[in-house]
Amino acid sequence: MAELFLNNKFKGEVDDPKRFVSSVIEERRKGNIPLNVNVCYDEESDTVYVDGTKGRVVRPLIVVKNGKPALTDKHIQQLQKGEVVWDDLLKQGVIEYLDAAEEENTLIAFFEDELTPEHTHLELHPIALVGLTTALVPYGNYCHSTKLAIGGKNQKQAIGFYAANFSVRMDMDVNLLQTPQVPVVATIMHEISSYKEHPSGQNIVVAVMGYMGYNIEDAVVINQGSIDRGFARSTYFRPAVAEELRYAGGLTDDICIPDKDIKGYKSEVDYRYLEEEGIIYPEARVGEGDVIIGKTSPPRFLSSMDEYNLASNVRRESSVALKHGEEGIVDFILITENGEGNKLVQVRLRDSRIPEIGDKFTSRHGQKGVVGAILTQSDMPFTASGIVPDLIFSPHGIPSRMTISHLIELVGAKLGAMAGRYIDGTTFAAEDEADLRKELNSLGFRENGTETMYNGQTGEQMQAKVFVGNMYYLKLKHMVANKIHSRARGPIQLLTRQPTEGRAKEGGLRLGEMEKDTFVAHGASLLLKERFDSDKTIVPVCEECGIIAVYNEFKNKSYCPICGDNVEINNVEISYAFKLMLDEFKSLGVYPKMVLESKY
Template structure:
């Protein structure tokens, strides 16, 4: 996995694979995504007439006399259609036939398939095998470009693209050499990469991060929520339409599934709680519903799996009439009422054992409370009409708390560190209070200039009632984005650079520096501290080592590793280190023979019964036959296990005590 050659973007991949939308880290360059305009050929068009057409254009068919070298001054090359040789042409004729065939394809004449790939490989020293290769089969990628000679859109493949001259912008076109031009400068990007506003102003890794985080947002997952029973769905309760958005946002109809909120941000290092990637949330904004969200979970209750015999025929959902359902809160059908608030230990559902004639209640086990959103009855597969399987859909409220993850559309991710009271938030001369405080140290190293421009653009859009186009490559050196939005801000009576005078919410004094202030579209991501926090006092331990088990689901502990140990040693916190790695882990009392230094030899020897209350049993060393030098010491249990393992390999461990 350490090689780099397979990860590189080769020339034939331009326009077919997105150079931005790939994960960072181990799978970088190996896991790729198609460009938005790229299409995959899935059918085989009729090509029976193509050999006859090629002959009319000058190809010599198979079986006919070959082209003589002396007649044309060059050797002949083969013409292949879908891997099958159909004829030969001279090198000079091959270029002419390719141009004529491409023209017919671009104009849609002579029944030449629109997805036909026309790859002319010239005779080159050390190059590919020369010839005219025609491909029409499925499982190929094609993309649209502008054919300059016919002024029509032509679909080209990855094989022929290497031998074509395609200009990206008109300024790059060379007379009599450039044959094609890109339809759009952003055609190389995938659908998700095109959703990043002003991505040409950002450092490329930040655009890569946004492609990953754009798929992790809490947004609008579906419009058919009442009919869906997904295992887990994340839904933002109050999504908004971005005021600054690229062309792809409207083209892909992302507004049908909005995934963020327009947030007023100020770029200021206001408290110690916004250091690094932390961000402060306005508590009043939160109370008004900023980034409120829900998680929908589904529990499948299957009586056939509960019943160990008769395939669930002896069980049915419900409560017996004589049972007291008032205490459990269940209705007669065995389920809580729709909208019931469930906490850990509440009755979840009940079923009746027909053989025993008793009702059995199952209880809600999650520590996180939820609302019963919906009950879905599933049909019986046996055809006997018995209700055996039920979906219980739960809604868990997940409003922002400290530790939840947010991100702008520029790869600027941050953790909510505090919900700051609005009376202590900084405010502008007009009384505006930000929703989010963003630390200014997030800009210099990340170089997300696109977010700065979006801040100005969002501010001007709110002031003028506009919706700005944030498509990349629309601004240039002659028409800069900062100047365009700066003039709009100035027209509305604000500072040209988006700065404002602000006042401290604590002291009321005016800040000495102007503060960058504007509107940015923020996404709430599905990484929430409620899903990840891990804490325990005591709990399950490993049978062999007696150390805490790992895994959050198993109520395990967090690993205190070697690096953490080194940190405590560097701080001189020896007793804390002992507490973490011994007392809270696998502390055990063991007997040691001081004479021979063995942990394994002390054994409990039972003496004859004396008839008194005092026990005559005592500890003796099996090696020394001495019981007077047995001492109790504190060691990690895993050390005792190690000593036993070494003894099994005939390695003796001796311990000396002071």
């Protein structure tokens, strides 16, 4: 007697659990029970679980009976002719979906020739074991599993040809690779996912060597010549959006060139690109502060509007302008209406992104790195046959990370390029590495992929043979142009008078608690004070009551709001944050009295 749970609720008991389970499976294969129902018998707790709930991860497997897969050649022929589809195979009980629980009761063969009478299922393909992006890594069975996962993750960040209709789309923050290529070493997942229609990398020549120390710590050296020929050039698109909002009292925003008498009017220069309807013209090259869409809004506080107060009766400026450090070319303009019937203007900006020092590149094996140097083609090393690598990768990235697949791809793609064919690098079902070497050898190359190289700057032959080959490299979306930031002076926060935070607000870089400690540890006390005086203020303090006094600029005189005029008041330099804290103490009903000491 085993307990039976249906959808995690106790339903009753079954006498012969094993027979029960097998009959449920049988009925499911016949189609009498929904396909998403899974059944599992846990011998240890003597419980049967029948589960048809949502949210379980299930995966398809080929059913095996008596050591023979239910999927026969006949099915495959029918599939090829288009006579049956996937769902038909499911209905016929040839393929079924198992969840984690039911999988416990199965014995799944990896390859068809491994099948024995004990086996219950067969993998559709060994690659079904891993996810989509992981399956895109070639020779994944020669790679450390964590690196494989990283390699898959990196591909999601790669710049590519993300959508064929990109020219009419208004995507937020997208990148487009200008000359994408299909990988020479591919897997069947590239075929399945139609990778050819949206590739995201380029086949380049990679040399595995150090070069003048510019590729230490995972950096890579790239060839200026390759960039000139279009390597990793991409375009960055970002839209600016403006909407004519409606306000209470029938007032609306107005997309136009703002009048000069408007509150907050920038300057004539800023509006110079605007056409009559207040929208910038296409192909205008804009920079920091330039207005893209001119817009005015009604006065802010209508209820408190004073008829005699002209200042409050004026419309205010609310144009969309480029923020600090932004630039680009106006690419595409869209004028439409939104769901509420308001006029909506979207302007897409385009900016080209040529590889520069600090841009991030990766192979498909989790071997990411940033550009450490860009050398002219003449300064790059070259092989005996005159091949100049597009990228130099440091060999120190290999031993600890154990990404052998990276090296095999390098050999594989080299062969693919020389033999003029694509190489199948599908995980667990790839072309044999030994065969690759043999064929490479027959094409006149050294079978281990190394070649004699010469120093590009001196022309000297290098003592060691260098491992050179082709690889599919990806440019990742993290580019310095979108991240570079520095500040000497700039905007401050209203409340604390300390510098603002973040690149978008032109903020300062925080010197935090631990950084402060380093100054203290060095005994650099006065330097520390100087570093922290971004919010210093001079406040008059009443000697009598120790509270911050008031300075009257017209009379050039300070007085204490408590003790009056006839007290001694001295100016003290403190941080504004401290002044704020004293104010907060006062609001709590705590009296913070400052006792001043003689400076001398």
